[in-house]
Amino acid sequence: MARNIDRRAVLVSAMALGLAATAPGIAARRAFAASPLIVADQSELLRNLFEASGEGERAGLEVEFPNFAGGPAILEAMRAGALDIAYVGDTPPIQARASGTLLPIVATFTRERAEYRLTSRPGLKIERLADLRNKRVSYVEGSGRQVFLIEALNRAGLILDDVERVNLRVADLPDAIRTGAVDVAVLQEPHVTRLVRQVGASPVLDPEERRLLPSTSYIYARPAVLADPAKVEAIKAFLAAFVHAGAWYNANREAWGEHYYTGFQRIAPEDTAAILAAQAPLVFQTSAEAVPHHQRLIDILYQAGSLPERFDAAGSFVDTFDPVIAAER
Structure with a gap:
């Protein structure tokens, strides 16, 4: 069952987590508890999505969802080795790389219309x-x-x-x-x-x-995690469940609004309706599909003088998890 923990507890305990190898495929997903993931969340969105959709329980996921207020705090925790993967917006992976920390993007999800x-x-x-x-x-x-x-x-x-x-x-x-x-x-x-x-x-x-721009978010990973076979299988299981949860969201917008915005965030029903009306469906992309837009973001920031150098977007991605995303979406 997915659960939420205090960020300070993550910083203390993350390095003490045991690692266990798992087999690929369905067996790996059911053995996921042997290799728990620490996934940085924002506004407790992922935790609520897995809970509302039931995908966390169905997949047998063991995930800790420390909650953060934005990309800079997540980057600090990544550098401290306290996180495995993280949910972030479109700019933090670029800023992290520009500062000398490459955190490979393992999954991309987007909406064709901006929420801003x-x-x-x-x-x-x-x-x-x-x-x-x-x-x-x-x-x-x-x-x-x-x-x-x-x-x-x-x-x-x-x-x-x-x-x-x-x-x-x-x-x-x-x-x-x-x-x-x-x-x-x-x-x-x-x-x-x-x-x-x-x-x-x-x-x-x-x-x-x-x-202007679609609303794009990423899941990026700490490089050391991608070198651990057990963690890689755990991420595959997580992403498969995440794609399924996204499909549930697309098909159950009102239920999601009631659960997350009205129920969890205590937002008035009329405000919940405004949020849902502004949100286009979620679309999950492979790395090859996501690279062109990411390059566009890099170029926009570089041309505005907000990046010290222009770099190749393809270097920000790994394609390890593309088969999972392509098969499950």
Whole structure:
């Protein structure tokens, strides 16, 4: 049964975990408990998805899901050897590699429509992306919000120096729009709908904003884990169950919303509906399928001066788990 643990406990106990070899295929999945995984979670999303779908129990998974607040904290734990694999957004693997730590991507899941929305403060309407020029814009370096904003500027023929960047924490973004501390912020639901309803904020009206980038997330691994045959089999079992859980999500959106957003996060039903409406179906990709978009993200960040060098996206992936993803999706 999948379970959640305190992050500090992971940091103390991770290196003491025993490793046991398992056979491939179904036998390996049922023997998964012999080689438990420590999987970094965010907002307890993975833990809840495995619980709601029942895939963790069906596959006999033994997984510990320490919860983290963003990519930098996950990278710190990876460097400390406290994690096996991690769920992260689209930018952390790039930032980690740029800092000298290559954490190979073992799986990619994406949505063809971005969940981010460029949202303006009350009293300001942004009709075209070009109207972002000279505006005070939130900037969260090292996050998916960063690359989304850069691409929005690219589409308008602008660069970062054409806006006034205001560095903020993600948690501060809704209040920054509410109070007018910034003109525009990159937000997600339910904050967009909530701020539109409560204070008259407005999503950017340019249709191009909806076509900027897909929402892409990754599972990346600590290299030492990929050298351990038992851990590799455990990751295969985990990813197979994850793909099945993703299929359950696609087919049971309302049940997922009730379980995770309304039940776990205590979000009002109308806000849950706004979140679900903004989410396109999950699509799982092999490494070959995922490389082109990852290269695009690298190029966007490099051209904006946010990376010291441009590197080849293919070097960020391993194809070890492609057969599992292709067979199970």
